Amino acid sequence: MTTPGLAGAGRSFLGRAVLAEREDGRYVVVQARTDDAPALEGVQRACFPDLSEDEIATARHFLSHQAHFPEGQLAVLDTATGALVASSSDLRMNVDFAHYAHPYLKETGDNLFTTHDPRGEWLYGADIGVHPDVRGQGLATLLYGARHDLIRRLNLRGHVAGAMPKGYGAAAHELPIEGYVMAVVRGERRDPVLSVQLRRGYGVWGIIPDYLEDESCRNYGVFIVWRNPAWTA
Template sequence: MYRKEWFVFDGDRPLRAVIRNYSIADYEGLLRIQQESFPPPYPQELLWSREQITSQVEHFADGALCVEIEGELAGSVTSLLMHYDPEHPQHTWEEVADDGYIRTHREDGNALYVIDLAVRPAYRRLGLGKWLIFSLYHLVIELKLDRLLGAGRMPGYQHHADQLSAEAYVDAVVSGELKDPVLTFLLRCGRVPVCTMPDYLDDEQSRNYAALMEWRNPFHTDH
């Protein structure tokens, strides 16, 4: 199980922070994270249910993390282990995530896959999303996995889809010509684009595309 205690700073004010594994006892706090991170018009029936949280913890508690600030739940991340073949990277969120129940988790998987990351808006200035991702990097190293994977939404693509292909849009974000709220954040976390994936998720802003992005275990030399 994972537990990290340190300080984050709100301006010059240090705040006690803890990243730990979440459990079903955290459900009300986890639901609040989801509600504030994905407000309407996002369909509220798609927020994590108690049954989904229970299944996530039962199948892979090590990959279910939350962050507390001064004892208040502020963010969470959910992941699973999968068998990843770099020669066949295409997939959808549903295929990997099992609608959030993660019954697709494989104990002998070679990659850690992020299916959800959420931070309450009032806490986003503290960099908690990056800290949660870094904690998953720790897990990749601890489990001796090849890499961390996850598909980033491309919400900025809605403004450029008539002029750029999805691949060209990602290239423009990587080169710094464009900035995307999600992809730029993932780049700052050390992730590197692998490919674009059509029909990854029903997401009008991204035109249903996502960018598969990875972080490779630096202790594995056979990349």
């Protein structure tokens, strides 16, 4: 069944260009706008209750993201209600793979994206969140697909991010972070974040101590990389 307003080239929903959609048309990806900032903050707080107040993205931060790199700010809308239920935030940068271990706030300019480089060759995944009420419905997959489409469109080298190994907090008494990550890579353990990203074709490059303040991952990040197979020099 086709949802009205979504069929054909140049489809739209509520006057907004649709970048991706679930097969049944229930959820669509659009570019976030400035008037979405309060709803974006609401999704952020629902998704990351353990993040420190200094690291949570608020409406002020989302407005700054829009100012620096609007193309990299995506939102998922529920076509049945018009509600904003998921989002992702990205910026462009150049990556020194020999010195990748930076704290999240340094990498993102205190979460304001002042570090965005319009000529950066990599897309940096600062954030992705799906409201807990609608998880398990393929919304993160929609957002990742739209991000990869953006990478191809801009001819970027690929996508990098600091994944939060959110299962490590419960396993930290058993093994060090390096052992935990290797067990996840080998499929011996499942991490609610890292395992999903590995299935999407990302590879682990290294571990970032003190990446952010979140007890669920013991403040660690895992630097992950997806390389654009269509990239041309």
